[in-house]
Amino acid sequence: MTAGTDTVGTESAPTEADPAARAGSTRGRLVLKGIHKSLGGKEVVRGIDLTMEPGEFLTLLGPSGCGKSTTLNMVAGHLLPDSGAVEVDGRDITRLPANRRSMGMVFQSYALFPHMTVAENIAFGLRMRKVGAARRSRRAAEFLELVGLDGMGERYPRQLSGGQRQRTALARALIVEPDLLLLDEPFSNLDAQLRVRLREEVGALQRRVGTTTILVTHDQDEALAVSDRIAVMAEGAIHQLDVPETVYLRPATDFVAQFVGEVNVLDGTAAGAAADGHRCRIGGTHLVTATPVGTAPGDGESVRLYVRPEAVRVRALPEAVSGKGGPATTSAPAAAEPGLPGTVEATRFLGTRVRCVVATAAGRVEATLPFGAEVPGLGEEVICAWQAQHASLTARP
Amino acid sequence: MAGSARVADGQALTPDGSAPAPGGSRPVAKRGPWRTGLLLASPAIAVFALLFIAPLFMLVYNSFRTQAGAPTLHNYTRFLGDSFYRDVLWHTLWIGALTTLGCLVVGYPFAVYLRGRSPRARNYLSLVLLSPLLISMVTRAYGWLVLLGPKGPIADGFQAMGLEAPKMLYNDTAVVIGMVHVMLAYMVLPLMGSLDRIDPALTPAAKGLGASGWTCFWRITVPLSLPGMLAGSLIVFSLTVSSFVTPAILGGPTVKLMPYFVYTEATSNLNWPYAAAIGFVLIVVTTILTAVYARLLRGRGGKEVFA
Ligand SMILES: Nc1ncnc2c1ncn2[C@@H]1O[C@H](COP(=O)(O)OP(=O)(O)O)[C@@H](O)[C@H]1O
Numbered sequence: 001m002t003a004g005t006d007t008v009g010t011e012s013a014p015t016e017a018d019p020a021a022r023a024g025s026t027r028g029r030l031v032l033k034g035i036h037k038s039l040g041g042k043e044v045v046r047g048i049d050l051t052m053e054p055g056e057f058l059t060l061l062g063p064s065g066c067g068k069s070t071t072l073n074m075v076a077g078h079l080l081p082d083s084g085a086v087e088v089d090g091r092d093i094t095r096l097p098a099n100r101r102s103m104g105m106v107f108q109s110y111a112l113f114p115h116m117t118v119a120e121n122i123a124f125g126l127r128m129r130k131v132g133a134a135r136r137s138r139r140a141a142e143f144l145e146l147v148g149l150d151g152m153g154e155r156y157p158r159q160l161s162g163g164q165r166q167r168t169a170l171a172r173a174l175i176v177e178p179d180l181l182l183l184d185e186p187f188s189n190l191d192a193q194l195r196v197r198l199r200e201e202v203g204a205l206q207r208r209v210g211t212t213t214i215l216v217t218h219d220q221d222e223a224l225a226v227s228d229r230i231a232v233m234a235e236g237a238i239h240q241l242d243v244p245e246t247v248y249l250r251p252a253t254d255f256v257a258q259f260v261g262e263v264n265v266l267d268g269t270a271a272g273a274a275a276d277g278h279r280c281r282i283g284g285t286h287l288v289t290a291t292p293v294g295t296a297p298g299d300g301e302s303v304r305l306y307v308r309p310e311a312v313r314v315r316a317l318p319e320a321v322s323g324k325g326g327p328a329t330t331s332a333p334a335a336a337e338p339g340l341p342g343t344v345e346a347t348r349f350l351g352t353r354v355r356c357v358v359a360t361a362a363g364r365v366e367a368t369l370p371f372g373a374e375v376p377g378l379g380e381e382v383i384c385a386w387q388a389q390h391a392s393l394t395a396r397p
Numbered sequence: 398m399a400g401s402a403r404v405a406d407g408q409a410l411t412p413d414g415s416a417p418a419p420g421g422s423r424p425v426a427k428r429g430p431w432r433t434g435l436l437l438a439s440p441a442i443a444v445f446a447l448l449f450i451a452p453l454f455m456l457v458y459n460s461f462r463t464q465a466g467a468p469t470l471h472n473y474t475r476f477l478g479d480s481f482y483r484d485v486l487w488h489t490l491w492i493g494a495l496t497t498l499g500c501l502v503v504g505y506p507f508a509v510y511l512r513g514r515s516p517r518a519r520n521y522l523s524l525v526l527l528s529p530l531l532i533s534m535v536t537r538a539y540g541w542l543v544l545l546g547p548k549g550p551i552a553d554g555f556q557a558m559g560l561e562a563p564k565m566l567y568n569d570t571a572v573v574i575g576m577v578h579v580m581l582a583y584m585v586l587p588l589m590g591s592l593d594r595i596d597p598a599l600t601p602a603a604k605g606l607g608a609s610g611w612t613c614f615w616r617i618t619v620p621l622s623l624p625g626m627l628a629g630s631l632i633v634f635s636l637t638v639s640s641f642v643t644p645a646i647l648g649g650p651t652v653k654l655m656p657y658f659v660y661t662e663a664t665s666n667l668n669w670p671y672a673a674a675i676g677f678v679l680i681v682v683t684t685i686l687t688a689v690y691a692r693l694l695r696g697r698g699g700k701e702v703f704a
């Protein structure tokens with residue numbers, strides 16, 4: 001039952017019909033090639049290239065109006081690209097109408113049919129595929145159970161809570177065993193707590209059924225929590241496409257750095273490759289390391305560093321340098337490590353963490369100290385350092 | 398399917414704790430707001446009672462009297478016992494049904510078309526739709542008289558093609574054409590309201606699940622616009638069976654409907670009780686028919702559509 005699109009219409013043993021038995025699917029390989037699209041005289045999507053592996057969970061992350069839904073609708077077949085191609089499993093489907101593709105889509109409004117019961121909603125796709133009534137209702141019951149709505153099949157959408165509607169929409173999309181599952185801001189109409197819970201559930205469900213999935217969202221926490229890879233979009237173009245850790249720790253552009261979380265931006269000059277990354281001189285003298293995005297810059301080139309506050313370690317300067325007896329002095333030879341010295345300007349208690357602001361030669365550097373870490377005093381001389389893989393190095397724009 | 402098919406630890410996908418939307422509960426009405434509401438509605442209630450309820454009572458009362466004022470059932474036995482008047486009733490209902498059907502056939506595609514237009518285009522097109530209501534009924538009917546007449550442009554068109562023009566005036570066709578022209582707005586406006594309330598994502602959702610354009614239309618758009626169809630049909634039918642001017646001008650001597658006889662009995666024959674009885678028969682029959690129609694449509698759509 002791994003690869004057949006036709007299995008929906010055929011009778012099969014109950015174990016084979018188990019919707020959870022499809023993990024490790026080998027279909028649903030999506031390729032987007034140079035997609036462009038203008039709407040209302042404005043170029044909304046400007047050249048999207050993308051390859052997804054079967055079973056992958058990819059998130060299109062970007063601010064409202066950047067063209068995420070437009071891109072998703074071209075994958076679904078609701079919009080025709082002006083140029084470029086959409087391929088699924090090697091087949092060009094660019095001009096195939098939506099009703100002849102195999103895409104399961106969940107809309108922001110859920111788009112449940114209000115005049116049909118939950119079970120009828122879920123079975124709609126099977127009905128369109130001319131599956132018999134008996135088999136339809138059996139499959140609907142299975143999928144109701146899969147999304148935890150057992151016994152609610154006879155209700156109408158109006159009688160469901162937001163979370164239950166969302167699950168119904170998910171079951172309706174998955175029952176046709178689509179090539180791809182497309183989720184357009186599916187959590188944005190839920191309250192904060194339920195949103196977190198449902199996104200975990202959807203992530204778990206996706207891993208279980210193994211359907212290649214695209215999630216559209218403007219919420220970076222959501223993207224980081226559930227995705228295999230994230231494509232950060234702005235103004236119709238993908239700025240960075242990588243695993244969540246890399247997108248977060250090593251943003252490729254100003255936009256990605258600012259959009260995906262708080263960040264320290266430091267300008268300097270490249271100063272040669274190091275064992276674990278690339279050296280960079282900041283404020284003329286201080287050496288730090290970072291990982292170049294793309295090709296490494298030549299020596300002396302202007303570069304820009306992005307470092308997340310969480311990645312910055314703050315240590316008291318060794319006594320020999322600072323001339324003061326700091327309690328936080330570590331046994332490690334701090335002077336031997338690269339870092340950026342500065343003075344603690346402010347510390348803020350944020351509940352689970354402490355935010356420490358350090359004034360350095362390159363401007364303010366913010367650091368988030370882990371829970372239980374020693375908090376330096378105001379005015380204390382410290383050194384800010386980070387591992388090369390926790391900072392990105394880009395050519396300065 | 399075993400419980401193992403559930404995601405994660407079985408706990409994860411149980412229905413969330415929040416209660417389903419309460420069906421019957423409504424805020425407890427306090428006396429204050431209720432009284433304010435009554436106060437606000439009182440002018441309307443007064444007008445309604447004075448101009449509608451009171452005349453209706455007088456109408457019913459009069460219809461059970463002789464011209465001299467004695468109680469009688471004669472007006473009703475005369476109407477129902479005379480096949481001429483029964484035919485007039487059927488003819489009236491038939492014209493009402495044809496006009497309603499005509500408005501649906503012309504108005505539904507128009508409403509669907511309007512749904513996809515920009516607000517600006519919708520405003521202009523709505524103006525076109527409402528324009529017949531801005532012209533005097535008599536003027537409008539004479540306009541059709543000219544258009545459909547034996548020397549009118551339509552007859553000329555037939556002649557130009559070497560065909561003999563069919564008789565287009567002073568028959569049911571003329572009356573229905575004229576009535577559809579007036580009544581179209583009363584059908585399209587409720588339909589637009591109904592169509593606007595449909596989530597625009599429903600059609601792509603159905604398409605994505607394999608439905609063709611036609612299937613989307615028949616399974617999604619039509620059922621969900623039944624409330625608008627119902628409201629529009631009821632208005633158009635009720636107004637048509639009680640209309641006087643348009644049938645009188647376009648129907649000529651052959652199409653005589655119920656309102657015409659109410660008029661002649663009251664003004665020419667000065668038989669007010671009989672006129673009242675004809676009017677009341679029309680009211681009762683229209684009410685029964687519209688109730689049956691409403692029931693049928695509601696049955697088709699189910700309570701979810703009409704909620
Ligand atoms: N039918 C349309 N006509 C004109 N402009 C549109 C239309 N649909 C979307 N747009 C514009 O295209 C841009 C991208 O829209 P969309 O893909 O929905 O963004 P996102 O989903 O990222 O919020 C927006 O600026 C929006 O205003």
Ligand SMILES: [Mg+2]
Nearest residue numbers: 068069070185
């Ligand atoms: Mg969107």
